[in-house]
Amino acid sequence: MNQDAILETEALCKHWGGIKALNNLSLTFHDRQLHGVVGPNGAGKSTLLNMLCGTLSPTSGCIFHQGQRIDRMKPWRFVRRGIGRSFQKTNIYPDVTCLENCAIAAQRRFGGNFNLFASRHSNRMVAQAAEQALAQVGLESRRDTVAAEISYGEQRQLEIAMVLATAPCILLLDEPMAGMGHEESQRIIALLKELKERYCIVLVEHDMDAIFELSDQLTVLDNGTHLITGSVDQVRNDPRVRAAYLGADDEDEEAAA
Incomplete structure (x- = not known):
């Protein structure tokens, strides 16, 4: 295993x-980095x-967390x-309430049951x-507000808070900005910029x-296969990515016609 890795997959x-x-x-995947994963639907x-x-x-292959193989563990052990x-x-x-949502999530960290009807x-x-x-x-300011209100x-922010309440070292985020307007998306972007200073984040986002x-x-995936992993500039400039996901520009399309 890569000595600098917090999470790693091998022939997965x-x-x-x-x-x-x-x-x-x-x-x-490295600590205190945000690792984006993109690709077409499917x-x-x-x-x-x-x-x-x-x-x-997995059907085959391995997953390692901090040097220990974990792909054969029960899901609750991943949380722990x-x-x-x-x-x-x-x-x-x-x-x-928002506070109770986070308390339910936090209970996974400590074990046992949380009584919603007892005093916090x-x-x-x-x-x-x-x-x-x-x-x-x-x-x-929303701690005592019912989540539906x-x-x-803010509900997407609350969901991230529920993950944080489990005391994670790794955040796996699946399209946290889906369905958002520009202003809401900007709040999530600002939040993720802060969080990646403290956590390893794996982000899937369209x-x-x-x-x-x-x-x-x-990382760019296509049809279940790995195309490339690199910096944003490396990915932007890779012709396989342009063809498979980002699309060729008009000049490329005309040349290919």
Whole structure:
């Protein structure tokens, strides 16, 4: 394993019958970096995140976290190791407060059950973790607001706070800006810039302007295969990427005609 890596895949494959959702993928993710993952629909991006958090088991290949192989572990052990995951669709509890949403998530960190009907002071460690997570995403003022009553953009922030409440070292984020307007997206971009100073972030996102702005390293997948991993400039200038995902410009298309 790469000594500088916090998370690494080695020849990772996920097949369903003859369908190769991911094929022979070897990637290295570093602490305090944001690693973007892009590709057309069906490229294998969400499948990759689902394997990195333990939801899916690989058909073959390995996943290492801090030097230890983890792909055979139960999903809850991934959480305990500090691997946190968000989803494409908002995954919150709409009928309870923002603080209670984060407290439910924080309970995964400490084990046992959290009683929503008890005073938050009855489990001080959980409450502190929940409050800290809300503060990290700028939602302190919404702590006692029912989650269904906050804006869509704030709900996406809340989902990130729920991941942070589990005390992660790695954030796996699946399209956190999906469905957002420009102003809401800018808030998430600013938040991710702050968070990548403290965490390893693996970001799947269709907003190319955002992912170019945020990524320290960028991986492009196509049809379950790995095209390239490199800096944003390296990826932008790679002809395979232009053909498979970003598209050729008008001059290239005319020359090919």
